[in-house]
Amino acid sequence: MGGFFGVVTKENCAASLFYGTDYHSHLGTVRGGLALWDGQEFHRSIHDISNSPFRTRFETDYERFGKLNAHSGIGVISDLDDQPLLFLSHHGTYALVTVGIIKNIGEIVKDLLGRHQGQFSAMQSGSVTQTEVVGTLINSQDTIEDGLRHVQEIIQGSCSILLLKEGDVLYAARDKHGRTPIVVGRGKDCFCAATESCALPNLGFETLRDLGPGEVAKITATGMETVVEPSGTASLCAFLYVYYGYPASSYQGHNVEQVRYRCGEQLAKANPVEADIVAGIPDSGVAHALGFAHASGIRYGRPFVKYTPTWPRSFMPTSQAERSMIAEMKLIPIPSIIQGQRIVFCDDSIVRGTQLRNQASRMRDLKASEVHIRIACPPLLYPCNFIGFSRSRNVMDLVTRRVIRDLEGDQAPVHLYRDPDGDRYKAMVERIRDFLRIDSLAFQRIEDLKKAIGLKGVCTYCWTGEDSAMPGSCSHGCTSCGQTCPSRIHE
Numbered sequence: 315m316g317g318f319f320g321v322v323t324k325e326n327c328a329a330s331l332f333y334g335t336d337y338h339s340h341l342g343t344v345r346g347g348l349a350l351w352d353g354q355e356f357h358r359s360i361h362d363i364s365n366s367p368f369r370t371r372f373e374t375d376y377e378r379f380g381k382l383n384a385h386s387g388i389g390v391i392s393d394l395d396d397q398p399l400l401f402l403s404h405h406g407t408y409a410l411v412t413v414g415i416i417k418n419i420g421e422i423v424k425d426l427l428g429r430h431q432g433q434f435s436a437m438q439s440g441s442v443t444q445t446e447v448v449g450t451l452i453n454s455q456d457t458i459e460d461g462l463r464h465v466q467e468i469i470q471g472s473c474s475i476l477l478l479k480e481g482d483v484l485y486a487a488r489d490k491h492g493r494t495p496i497v498v499g500r501g502k503d504c505f506c507a508a509t510e511s512c513a514l515p516n517l518g519f520e521t522l523r524d525l526g527p528g529e530v531a532k533i534t535a536t537g538m539e540t541v542v543e544p545s546g547t548a549s550l551c552a553f554l555y556v557y558y559g560y561p562a563s564s565y566q567g568h569n570v571e572q573v574r575y576r577c578g579e580q581l582a583k584a585n586p587v588e589a590d591i592v593a594g595i596p597d598s599g600v601a602h603a604l605g606f607a608h609a610s611g612i613r614y615g616r617p618f619v620k621y622t623p624t625w626p627r628s629f630m631p632t633s634q635a636e637r638s639m640i641a642e643m644k645l646i647p648i649p650s651i652i653q654g655q656r657i658v659f660c661d662d663s664i665v666r667g668t669q670l671r672n673q674a675s676r677m678r679d680l681k682a683s684e685v686h687i688r689i690a691c692p693p694l695l696y697p698c699n700f701i702g703f704s705r706s707r708n709v710m711d712l713v714t715r716r717v718i719r720d721l722e723g724d725q726a727p728v729h730l731y732r733d734p735d736g737d738r739y740k741a742m743v744e745r746i747r748d749f750l751r752i753d754s755l756a757f758q759r760i761e762d763l764k765k766a767i768g769l770k771g772v773c774t775y776c777w778t779g780e781d782s783a784m785p786g787s788c789s790h791g792c793t794s795c796g797q798t799c800p801s802r803i804h805e
Contacts, residue, residue, distance in 0.1 A: 315342035315494075315558060315701045316413045319513055320388040320476045320484045324535045327387050328380040330517050332372065334506060335389030337513035340560055341367045342391040349398040349409035350379055350387035356409055358380060360396045378771040385535065386482040394703065395443040398478075400460040403453040405461070406451050408479040410452075413446045413509065414472035414489055415702050419447055422468065426450060443648050448473060458485060459541045462530045466545070472700040476507060484533040485541075491783035492527030492548025493700045493773055495565045500536055505533045512562035513701040527670055549783035551701055551765065552772040556691045557598050557662040576766035577690040577758060578605025578660055585756035587686050591615035595673070596645060602690040603635060603660035612658065617651045617677070620644055645673070649680045659732050663691050664746070667713035671750045678751070685752045692760050692777040693742065695728055697777060717745045729779055734759050759765030 317338030322328045331348060339346075339632040340478055346368045347360040357379060361371040368391065379387075390397045390411040398409040416422070423442055426432040432450040434442040451468070452461030457479065463484060465473060472489040474496055479485070486507035488496045499519030506519055512519060517567055526544025550565055551558075561571035578601065591614045594603030595621060607614040625642070657677065665671060670687065678686050693714045709715050718726045722742060731738045747755035760777055775781055 315341050316390065316392045316394065317509035318388065318390040318411045318413055318474075318476050319508045320386075320486065320533075321504060321506040322386040322482050322484050322533055322535045323501070324385060325503065326380065326383050326472060327385055327504075328376060328382070330504070330506065331387040331389050332369075332376045332379075334508060334513045334517055335391065336494070337560075338389075338391045338508070338510055341509065341558065342369065342393040343381060345396055346390070346393070346701065347376060347392065347397045347411070348372065348387060348389045349400065349478060350382060350384035351409075351482060352382040352384040353482075353638065355386070355719065356400055356407065356480075358398060358400060358409065360398075363391070386478055386484060388476045388478045388484070390476075393447060397445050399443070399445050399449060401449045403449075405453065405458050406461055406480050408458075408477050410445055410449050410478075411476050412448050413474045413494055413701075414444075414460055415698075415700055416444050416469045416473055417471035417699060419444060419450075420446055422451070426454075444473070448475060452477070453512075459530060459532075461466065462487045463542050466528050474509075482534065484526060485530060486533060487530040487542070488525040488527060490528040491700075491773075492771070493551050493783075495550065495554070496525040496564075498522045498533065499523065504535055505529070505538055505675050507533060510563045511565075512560045519747050521564075526789050538676040547783075548769075548771040549558045549773040549781075550769065552767060552774050553663075553691070553698070553776060555767050555772075556763070561601060566769060574598075574601035574662075574690065575605035575608075576768075577763065578607075578688075578716065579604040579609040580605075580755070580762040580766050581660065581688045581690065581758055582606040582609035582647060584759065584762060585688055587688075587754060589657055589658045589686060591617065591655050591674065592658045592660065595651075595661040595670075596620040597657060599659070599661040599690075602662065602688075603658075606658065606660050606688060607645060610658075615651055615655075616646050616648065616655075617655075617657060618673070619683075621646055633677065647676055647680055652677055653681040654683055656686070657682050658686045658688060660688050661692065662689070663694060664689055664713055665694060666711055667749060674750050674752050686754045687750065687752055687756075689755075689757045691758050691763055692734075693731070693739075693746075693757050694776050695731065696776050696779045699781075700773065713749065714742060714744055717742050717749070721745065732778060 319334035321327050346363045349358040397411045455461040467776040472493040472761045473487045474494045475487040477485040497511045499514040500522045501519045517702050527548045528545030530542035531538050532541045555573040559570040592607040595601035
């Protein structure tokens with residue numbers, strides 16, 4: 315996915331920028347980048363963070379940037395390309411970062427080249443970077459504000475933007491359907507914009523407000539103004555609450571930790587089980603497990619503990635062997651808590667299923683009498699089209715799709731596996747349970763997840779295949795899906 319942080323202040327911004335960006339490290343594992351304006355020129359640094367944390371890789375840069383006495387800067391944790399990029403255009407000089415996925419980037423590039431409106435630095439694969447395309451689109455318009463509006467008008471997918479212009483002026487632009495958050499913070503003689511609100515309090519910022527979908531804010535050290543009005547109702551990614559977001563963050567007034575706790579409560583009410591211990595897969599399953607334990611009356615325990623947060627997120631590496639190794643290494647079992655116990659494990663989701671299967675096998679080896687798994691969201695049936703919570707784009711990486719293929723072949727009606735009361739859904743869950751080699755398995759219902767989140771406008775595409783921001787859309791081969799579509803399932 316990725317995340318960003320920008321700050322404008324009357325004082326030296328280096329510390330706020332460094333630590334504010336670092337507070338987004340949980341959102342990406344590939345590239346980190348910083349850019350600062352010192353009053354005369356931009357200074358930039360980009361590093362590979364796949365094998366070393368952001369703070370470690372940028373410590374030397376932090377010391378160097380601290381001597382510049384710069385008053386504005388932007389930073390990014392990226393799972394895409396090298397960022398920030400610097401542009402010299404008729405708008406002046408500016409630094410740019412983006413978060414999201416532009417699905418029609420190929421068509422946009424072809425159109426721009428066909429009209430002789432840009433040239434791009436091609437990578438070895440022949441592709442171009444998303445941020446460079448966004449900058450080219452901005453530069454095609456008369457003003458920065460018009461350029462940012464233009465980006466949102468023509469892209470498909472999502473794209474949130476931070477643009478730092480010479481003169482200590484920061485533009486924050488939320489994607490047109492509000493799939494990713496942007497929060498604006500206010501401090502003493504300073505303002506900031508961030509993906510995650512957890513970056514604000516320890517740096518002396520209070521939350522001013524969230525930007526609306528498609529809104530563009532112009533931010534200086536003395537204040538902010540809306541230069542492009544919000545365009546409609548947000549369709550915020552629900553998976554941010556389930557897994558990706560940091561527990562201390564809030565989106566549109568709803569805290570991640572509290573949502574996860576309510577998810578666990580809903581799971582316990584809808585899928586009760588007799589057990590001795592409720593546990594969460596560290597770290598993202600912990601809050602779900604606490605909610606489950608509270609609602610069920612089953613005591614909470616920690617049969618696995620996480621050794622270090624410095625291991626990369628195990629679903630991100632492309633190698634299955636590497637994912638499995640990371641999952642095994644970072645979680646250490648406590649045999650005395652596991653032996654002879656009936657254990658309910660809560661987790662945020664099942665993507666590939668391999669890690670959960672390995673953990674279940676470890677619990678069996680350590681003499682757990684029963685192993686039950688409760689998942690805080692519905693089965694993932696469709697790869698994300700909008701923010702990209704995994705680097706894998708192969709639909710068969712999803713355990714659900716492999717099971718459905720085994721049950722009905724390559725042309726199986728995937729959309730019919732969404733109904734939790736349907737026979738196909740029950741057969742899929744049973745097959746996954748057998749694959750995991752556990753005693754029982756249950757997933758959250760979509761209506762219970764929405765209730766736990768408490769927002770009307772959330773994106774649930776990865777579970778339903780329907781884009782809530784585009785009513786009538788579907789992913790099951792129907793070109794004009796709507797209320798009359800015979801294969802549509804309504805929640």
